Amino acid sequence: MSDPLTGAHAGKAIRLENVSKLFGESRAVDDVSIEIPAGSFTVLLGPSGCGKSTTLRMIAGLEGTDEGRIFIGGDDVTGKPSSKRDISMVFQSYALFPHLSVAENIIFGLRVRKVDARERREKLARVADLLGLSELLERKPAQLSGGQQQRVALGRAIIGEKPVCLMDEPLSNLDAKLRHEMRVELRGLQQRLGFTMVYVTHDQVEAITMADQVVLLNAGRAEQAATPRDLYERPATPFAARFIGTPPMNLIPMSAIEPLQDMPTGLLLGVRPEALCLADDGGLSGTVRSVEYLGADTLADCEVSGSLFQVRLPGSRSVSTGEALRFTASTADLHVFDRLSGGRRDDLIPEIGSRLRPQ
Amino acid sequence: MRVTFKRDWIHSWLLLLPAMVFLFAFTHIPAVTTFINSFYSTPRGRRPAKFIGLENYERLWDDPVFWKVMFNNLWFALGTIPLSIALSIAMALWVNDKLAGRSLVRMAYFTPTVLPLIAVANIWLFFYTPGFGLFDQVFGALFGWSSTNWLGDPATALNAVIVVTVWKEAGFFMIFYLAALQAIPVSLVEAARIEGASRWTIFWRITFPLLMPTTLFVSINAVINSFRLVDHIFILTDGGPDNASSLLLFYIYEVAFRFWETGYAATLTVALLLLLSALAIGQFFFFDRKVHYK
Numbered sequence A: 001m002s003d004p005l006t007g008a009h010a011g012k013a014i015r016l017e018n019v020s021k022l023f024g025e026s027r028a029v030d031d032v033s034i035e036i037p038a039g040s041f042t043v044l045l046g047p048s049g050c051g052k053s054t055t056l057r058m059i060a061g062l063e064g065t066d067e068g069r070i071f072i073g074g075d076d077v078t079g080k081p082s083s084k085r086d087i088s089m090v091f092q093s094y095a096l097f098p099h100l101s102v103a104e105n106i107i108f109g110l111r112v113r114k115v116d117a118r119e120r121r122e123k124l125a126r127v128a129d130l131l132g133l134s135e136l137l138e139r140k141p142a143q144l145s146g147g148q149q150q151r152v153a154l155g156r157a158i159i160g161e162k163p164v165c166l167m168d169e170p171l172s173n174l175d176a177k178l179r180h181e182m183r184v185e186l187r188g189l190q191q192r193l194g195f196t197m198v199y200v201t202h203d204q205v206e207a208i209t210m211a212d213q214v215v216l217l218n219a220g221r222a223e224q225a226a227t228p229r230d231l232y233e234r235p236a237t238p239f240a241a242r243f244i245g246t247p248p249m250n251l252i253p254m255s256a257i258e259p260l261q262d263m264p265t266g267l268l269l270g271v272r273p274e275a276l277c278l279a280d281d282g283g284l285s286g287t288v289r290s291v292e293y294l295g296a297d298t299l300a301d302c303e304v305s306g307s308l309f310q311v312r313l314p315g316s317r318s319v320s321t322g323e324a325l326r327f328t329a330s331t332a333d334l335h336v337f338d339r340l341s342g343g344r345r346d347d348l349i350p351e352i353g354s355r356l357r358p359q
Numbered sequence B: 001m002r003v004t005f006k007r008d009w010i011h012s013w014l015l016l017l018p019a020m021v022f023l024f025a026f027t028h029i030p031a032v033t034t035f036i037n038s039f040y041s042t043p044r045g046r047r048p049a050k051f052i053g054l055e056n057y058e059r060l061w062d063d064p065v066f067w068k069v070m071f072n073n074l075w076f077a078l079g080t081i082p083l084s085i086a087l088s089i090a091m092a093l094w095v096n097d098k099l100a101g102r103s104l105v106r107m108a109y110f111t112p113t114v115l116p117l118i119a120v121a122n123i124w125l126f127f128y129t130p131g132f133g134l135f136d137q138v139f140g141a142l143f144g145w146s147s148t149n150w151l152g153d154p155a156t157a158l159n160a161v162i163v164v165t166v167w168k169e170a171g172f173f174m175i176f177y178l179a180a181l182q183a184i185p186v187s188l189v190e191a192a193r194i195e196g197a198s199r200w201t202i203f204w205r206i207t208f209p210l211l212m213p214t215t216l217f218v219s220i221n222a223v224i225n226s227f228r229l230v231d232h233i234f235i236l237t238d239g240g241p242d243n244a245s246s247l248l249l250f251y252i253y254e255v256a257f258r259f260w261e262t263g264y265a266a267t268l269t270v271a272l273l274l275l276l277s278a279l280a281i282g283q284f285f286f287f288d289r290k291v292h293y294k
């Protein structure tokens, strides 16, 4: 049997142009411009309260747009209501209708759009099959586990074959194992069906593992939009550098590092804990302040002229508090940020790299 | 183990006792006494009450006034309940929206409930006054109707009372609906909106079904109220003209305390109690299948 659900609905591109949202005086979303390619899986990532949900709800048309414009598939939808935007959405709380059965929940939109009964039945059967819900169609949402409820919400979103699907932290109510399974499943579903996904999360692992593109938000502004790899390897700002990666990247003021003291002021050296290697004559010195033994490796908190940084050392190397160590790092692993402008200074990296190398 | 269990048991009963005493003294014993009295004649002067079997019930069956007030009461219930419920839902939806000055509107809607009926009835008496009352002036100006004696005409008296009751009750029921509406997660309505549902569809497919437990509660209250509230009749019409606006309870009052026929009044009371219990039970069965409890 051919499967009309597969690839039948090509995604639409979404564009946000200088979009802002004001709640009273505060700007929850501040001059954000994002390009979301058709059929891509784009994650809006950021700490709590940074405006991810608000941005998503503006795309959905559930919040008005105070400034800027929103385009879906080339059409300006800024003033249009949700129902005219041709989108589907999965809410964090799933928002299943408690008085309707699973089947009625899934086909709610089809009923509203007066799709005929035969087509409804066929689509329901296919979606239920796809999501493993066939046995549960007669139940009420309250009789389902969290994971099953999640699937029902997903079913309701995909049955309409809309070109755009929006999700607001859909996995945050699930346990770790189920979350992992659903991540794989969601990503697979999106690739099979080909719709454009905009996905909100504050979990960097979710973002890195699922996204084609990550949009990092901070205090209502878009810090960086990039592929997960670029975000990790070339963070555009100190915030992006600290937000991605566990433990986060070290940002050390240049003035604290002896061989770099004559560099221009206000610069930060960024280097990940795992990129630092022990070297007897390395350029970066530090005194061990605390040690965390993790088995395969050891995390050491070191201090240099009042600044703290973390180092990941092989588990075989034992270090103790108070020990003075010296480190080096390869030029490719270095990042330089201007504290004032918040941007990268890649022009300085070769010079700094050579100074930190063992002499 | 056994001893403490027994002591707990005694303890619980002792704690329940004061409330039970009052409940029995003022509710159950009078109810039972009423039931017994309904089989006795009314004591007069030196003639004590004597057992007369079903004679009172036979009289009730043949009493045209009883059937008249029963019919009135039914009409009154049918007129007030659906109307006040529909109105209270509409008002609750309206004040639940994000409109400017909504707390003011909420208060305005709730005011009729807070005002004592005596005061309210006086205002309405003025509205209904033939000739220069509000209604006559408005209808006269709008449609050129001649003056109507709203409360004095048997054709309009009961309906005039119904209007006052709906106005009084809707604000009270609105509070329950408002509380229920606020317990419905906003995301449900948003999800329906994204699926393309109109406001109308959202109301009938989502909001109204989720309000069902409240509707059950409110409608049982409304039914009981329609048989229980009579104070407005005293002031507005005194049951007249010719019992046109008399309700069952008002008739019981008249029989018992104006005509002093306590035996027959007891019989009428039993009839009222039977009717009320039948209605309450019926409603639970009727709604049980349609109500989604969380």
Ligand SMILES: Nc1ncnc2c1ncn2[C@@H]1O[C@H](COP(=O)(O)OP(=O)(O)OP(=O)(O)O)[C@@H](O)[C@H]1O
Residues within 6 Å of the ligand: A023, A028, A046, A047, A048, A049, A050, A051, A052, A053, A054, A055, A202
């Ligand atoms: N209805 C509202 N009224 C006033 N302020 C609001 C409203 N909704 C959100 N905000 C504010 O806007 C900012 C962004 O909120 P938003 O819900 O978009 O954050 P978020 O990134 O989704 O956070 P989280 O990860 O915690 O869900 C917050 O500071 C929040 O307090």
Ligand SMILES: [Mg+2]
Residues within 6 Å of the ligand: A052, A053, A054
């Ligand atoms: Mg949020």
